[in-house]
Amino acid sequence: MKFITVDSYEKLSKLAANLIASQVVLKPHCVLGLATGSSPLGTYAELAKKYDAGDVDFSSVTSVNLDEYAGLDKTNDQSYRYFMDHNLFAHINICPEKTHVPNGCADDLAKEGERYDKLIADLGGIDLQLLGIGLDGHIGFNEPDEFFTKETHLVTLDPSTIEANARFFASKDEVPTQAITMGMMSIMNAKKILLIANGQNKKDILDKAFNGPITPMVPASILQLHPDVTVIYSEN
Ligand code: GLP
Numbered sequence: 536m537k538f539i540t541v542d543s544y545e546k547l548s549k550l551a552a553n554l555i556a557s558q559v560v561l562k563p564h565c566v567l568g569l570a571t572g573s574s575p576l577g578t579y580a581e582l583a584k585k586y587d588a589g590d591v592d593f594s595s596v597t598s599v600n601l602d603e604y605a606g607l608d609k610t611n612d613q614s615y616r617y618f619m620d621h622n623l624f625a626h627i628n629i630c631p632e633k634t635h636v637p638n639g640c641a642d643d644l645a646k647e648g649e650r651y652d653k654l655i656a657d658l659g660g661i662d663l664q665l666l667g668i669g670l671d672g673h674i675g676f677n678e679p680d681e682f683f684t685k686e687t688h689l690v691t692l693d694p695s696t697i698e699a700n701a702r703f704f705a706s707k708d709e710v711p712t713q714a715i716t717m718g719m720m721s722i723m724n725a726k727k728i729l730l731i732a733n734g735q736n737k738k739d740i741l742d743k744a745f746n747g748p749i750t751p752m753v754p755a756s757i758l759q760l761h762p763d764v765t766v767i768y769s770e771n
Contacts, residue, residue, distance in 0.1 A: 536745065536764045544733045547769040548577025551665070551731050554765065555582060556591045558663045558727070563595040566655075568664030568722070569623070570601050570675075571615045574731050575665060576622060583626035593629040599655055601666070601675035601722075603639035605689065605713035613704055614639065637687060637715040644715050648687035655721045664725035668732050671695050672740050672753035676716035679752045685720040689713060719757055728761055733769040741768060 541547050555578065558565055569575070585591045600619060607614035612621075616636040624634055635654060641647035655661065666674050671693055677684065678693045691713055692700075701707040722728070732741055744755035745766065751757075758764050 536759070536761075536766065538745065538766045538768065541767065541769045543771050544577055544769050547731055547733055547767050548581050550767055551575070551578040551729060552581030552585060554729055555663060555665065556585050559591050559593060559596055562662060563592065565596055565662040566658045566660065567596055567598045568601065568661040568717075568725055569598050569619065570665045570667050571618045572667040574667040574733060578665070578731065579623040579626075582623065586627040593627045596629055597633040597658055598624075598629060598635060599651075599658070599661060599717075599721075600634075600636040601664075602714055602716035603637045604711040605639045605644060605715060606711050608640045613709075637717070639711075639715055641715075644689045647715060648689070648718075651687040651715075651717070652721065655717075661721060661725035663727045663729060664722055666722070666728060666730040666755075666758075668730060668737060668740060668744065668755050669696055670699055670736060670740055672744055672755045674722065674730075674755045674758070675718075676714040677719060677722075677754040679754060681751060683751045683754070683757055684718045686718045687715065687721070688718055689715055719754075723757065723761055725761075726763065728758060728764045730755070730758065730764065730766045731768075732766070733771065735770055737768070738770070741766070 603615045609616040637651050676690050697710045743753050749756045
């Protein structure tokens with residue numbers, strides 16, 4: 536594992552965007568696994584700049600996002616589909632039909648999980664998976680549990696995750712209590728993993744995830760078993 540520490544969020548974002556852009560340049564038909572949350576916002580802005588400068592062409596790329604809140608559709612400005620459309624897809628030349636986010640409004644979320652896993656498998660898996668990390672060690676929305684879940688599945692969000700994500704909503708009561716998330720199989724099958732984290736408050740969980748025991752109580756700790764993980768961390 537490569538653990539890179541930089542001294543600003545700007546440097547983190549530039550470096551992460553460089554690594555993602557390199558993947559697209561080296562394999563234009565790649566599958567990018569994408570993440571939401573505040574951590575990747577700078578990375579997405581840098582990717583948009585690279586596209587504007589003519590340095591990277593996303594027209595052959597397919598994307599698969601990690602997760603989506605249950606019950607929020609693309610018109611809801613807190614849905615992850617809305618987040619991706621507004622913070623990245625609208626600013627680059629990726630084909631909208633090649634961008635995939637789990638459907639949190641599907642009638643049967645178990646079936647939606649099966650559809651999503653088949654989609655990823657049919658695409659040949661993920662070339663580069665971008666991840667953030669939750670304060671409780673979650674990746675995607677794989678929350679601490681007694682076991683790791685392989686498939687894309689419905690989860691009940693941890694109270695601490697609802698608390699942490701309430702900052703994006705008008706009130707805590709508006710945060711959905713459930714979500715659908717890619718499971719550990721698709722994440723761990725990604726050829727490369729790039730995890731980005733910033734802020735003092737992420738220091739402890741990063742230490743637990745990458746230096747502590749591998750346990751489903753710290754979901755990101757499973758990444759210790761992946762052969763190609765790069766972590767970029769900025770304290771600021
Ligand atoms: C969210 C997302 C995760 C994200 C994490 C950290 O709940 N589901 O994919 O990595 O929490 O978010 P942030 O980057 O805002 O700290």
